[in-house]
Amino acid sequence: MELVQKIQKQYSHKNVITPKGYRAGGMHCGLKYKRSDLAIIYSEVPAHVAGVFTTNAIQAAPLHVTKEVVYETKKMQAIVVNSGNANACTGKQGLENAYKMQQATAEKLGIDSNLVGVASTGIIGEQMNMEPVLTGIDKLYIGTSSENAIQVSQAILTTDTVTKTTSYVLDIDGKEVTISGVAKGSGMIAPNMATMLAFITTDAAVTSEALQQALSSITDQTFNSITVDGDTSTNDTVLVMANGMAENDMLTDEHPDWDVFVEGVRAVSEDLAKMIAKDGEGATKLVEVNVNNGMCEETSRIIAKKVVGSPLVKTAMYGNDGNWGRIIAAIGYSGVPIDPNKISIKIGPFDVLSMGEPVPFEDAAVTHYLKKSEVVIDIDLGIGDASGTAWGCDLSYDYVQINASYRT
Known part of the structure; x- marks a missing residue:
């Protein structure tokens, strides 16, 4: 069966918690004046994870924390993300604050802290006001409705003018597998990646090694193929979580439907990348x-x-x-x-x-x-x-x- 027959774009319910076993929520905690600025994406079970990060030599504190989860734990169950403050160039205090966000999220969800990824976006060089962040994490409601997913897509925005989400359904092993994504990005967009965050969720069963292999290759064709202003940010992060709840046979590059899965991840990534490019600050086309x-x-x-x-x-x-x-x-x-x-x-x-x-x-x-x-x-x-x-x-x-x- 051709790839196109096994991959179908979803035009409704296209959000980051459409795959089985995901919940999410977002809110205004007080880092911004009025708009939403805090979100959590959660999987009911630990998910295999892959990540790609900025090539900028200056990297924000949350990246150091999240890289430990991706490269050492190799599984992730939750992502906590804030906008309004990048927690970049903030020294030891900034790193401590990133770990505080990780720990507070783990305690809220009752999971190990080494299963929590952290991401931030916003102003560089200012210490984050942790009181509203930690209070917000404690109060944030995580649910399964479309409204909860919309809250996430809104909470991660900075200068973006629109939210960015997409979703595809795949046929793998005769089972329905869903891949969805949410992203933000508008300025400081250049290779490799940009001031952009992208979170992709899937209920596919796939090894971390194979997932990383696919994401690294796909990123070059998608997120690293967009540019708005030639600047590369300190906070660029793309994460893919695969929790296996679709119950397909474990995917590797030797699985007969591996190309179907890779094309699904590529389609989600390309959609998000093009949305970011189109939403460049002040852009008209x-x-x-x-x-x-x-x-x-x-x-x-x-x-x-x-x-x-x-x-x-x-x-x-x-x-x-x-x-x-x-x-x-x-x-x-x-x-x-x-x-x-x-x-x-x-x-x-x-x-x-x-x-x-x-x-x-x-x-x-x-x-x-x-x-x-x-x-x-x-x-x-x-x-x-x-x-x-x-x-x-x-x-x-x-x-x-x-x-x-x-x-x-």
Whole structure:
């Protein structure tokens, strides 16, 4: 059976607690003035876990705590997350506070503290006010309703304008397996990952080793293929919990339905990544860049990310300007070997460059196309058979305004 027949996107009830055995909740504890700022995601049983974290050499305190759970315990039963304060660059006190969040959550749920992951997002360099956080953890209601899941998606937001959730149902071993995800991210978005948090839950039975293998590969194709502003954050975290309550045979890379599972995780990750790119601070449109016929997947993706991340390309997209010269320039300074005489470029359905030669096109038609909320740039390098894709957004006046006053 083809993968597409075994994977079905859910258009209702698509939330992080749709898989069997998960509960969640969110609330306003007081780190922010009014909006929700604290959430917990909980599995009824310990789940196998995989994680991918920021490549920034400066890493926030919660990452050190969560890495211990992912790499040493290799199982996770709960994630506690706050917004409004990143708990980054906060020294020994910050690390102590992250452990306090972990311990308080474990005591609330009656589980071992080494089964609790911690994540934070918000302002860097300020100590967290722990009194409202610890009080909030104690009071937070964790349930199974759609409203509880919505609370989580709202509590993790910072400058985001929309919540970001998705869900897929898979056929594995003839059993229904669900993979769902929730994410936040709007600014400081660049490889590798960004100021973004993504939490993926599934009721699949899968080993931690196989889960980590899948996530690491998928992250390069999805979360690491988005860019908003070229900055890499201190708090980037992607976690996948798999609690096995679908009761399928244990998945490894030798299982006959392994590709189905990997594609499900990839689909959830790509959905969330594209939502983050589209919701870039001040953005008005999602920009997708496809590079085809490159020498290899990695270099094709490098070019795609370089083009979608170019400030000049981004401002052209905001201005609905079909200035393909900015695109070819970004290809040229990508550092990837190319043959300029074999490059072709399309903006939407319009050819603007063919085998290194300009193609006459109607400016008004291209401008009209670029006014869409989602636009596509296709680049053919003509030197191989590999491809790569990246997603980003335009760069507007609002981006400067939002980031000029982030702390105030």
